[in-house]
Amino acid sequence: MQKSLSIYQFKENETIASIGASSGVWEIWFASQVENLTFYLQDIDEQNCNEEEIAYGVKYYENLLQKPISGKFIPIIGTPHQTNLPSDTFDKVLIINSLHEFQFPLFILRDIQRILRKEGTLFIEEQLANFQGEIHEGCGKRLFTQHELIDLLQKSGFQLKETFPKHSNVWIFKF
Numbered sequence: 001m002q003k004s005l006s007i008y009q010f011k012e013n014e015t016i017a018s019i020g021a022s023s024g025v026w027e028i029w030f031a032s033q034v035e036n037l038t039f040y041l042q043d044i045d046e047q048n049c050n051e052e053e054i055a056y057g058v059k060y061y062e063n064l065l066q067k068p069i070s071g072k073f074i075p076i077i078g079t080p081h082q083t084n085l086p087s088d089t090f091d092k093v094l095i096i097n098s099l100h101e102f103q104f105p106l107f108i109l110r111d112i113q114r115i116l117r118k119e120g121t122l123f124i125e126e127q128l129a130n131f132q133g134e135i136h137e138g139c140g141k142r143l144f145t146q147h148e149l150i151d152l153l154q155k156s157g158f159q160l161k162e163t164f165p166k167h168s169n170v171w172i173f174k175f
């Protein structure tokens with residue numbers, strides 16, 4: 001998490017969307033490290049992405065770190081085709097461990113073009129395939145090779161700015 005935080009470079013008062021955020025475990029921790037962040041936690045799964053689960057996570061980290069967390073967290077439920085997030089709103093959009101689970105990634109990525117501010121940044125944190133067609137052990141979905149991922153993002157109108165290796169074939173891509 002510390003390594004991701006150093007790459008995402010959050011600034012106080014930023015507004016960030018996380019797509020496929022589930023209950024926002026990562027984002028709540030990020031908000032414990034930088035003041036006054038607003039996170040829209042977006043997912044298609046209402047069972048995990050809801051006020052109650054998020055409040056549980058906030059309490060967990062506040063107890064663990066023995067300090068209040070100043071961030072705001074807004075759960076938003078999307079569909080396989082669209083994020084349902086507001087247009088021209090976000091300084092940063094994150095997709096953490098989720099891109100390979102999207103049924104229609106091209107639709108979601110094009111929708112992210114709509115919700116990002118003009119100077120906004122998209123970060124994708126993703127385990128890559130070691131060979132074409134490799135299946136993710138955890139979820140049974142197909143992983144992207146680096147070439148496939150960058151190609152998909154270019155088709156969605158994003159230009160790659162930087163790549164950061166994390167660990168065991170997990171990378172962060174900045175667009």
Ligand SMILES: C[S@@+](CC[C@H](N)C(=O)[O-])C[C@H]1O[C@@H](n2cnc3c(N)ncnc32)[C@H](O)[C@@H]1O
Pocket residue numbers: 019020021022025026042043044045078079080081096097098101102103104108
């Ligand atoms: C492996 S989980 C990652 C959760 C979290 N980001 C993390 O790293 O702990 C992938 C998430 O993507 C969500 N997801 C799948 N398709 C989606 C879509 N089209 N739009 C938004 N979220 C989606 C799933 O419901 C699931 O919560």
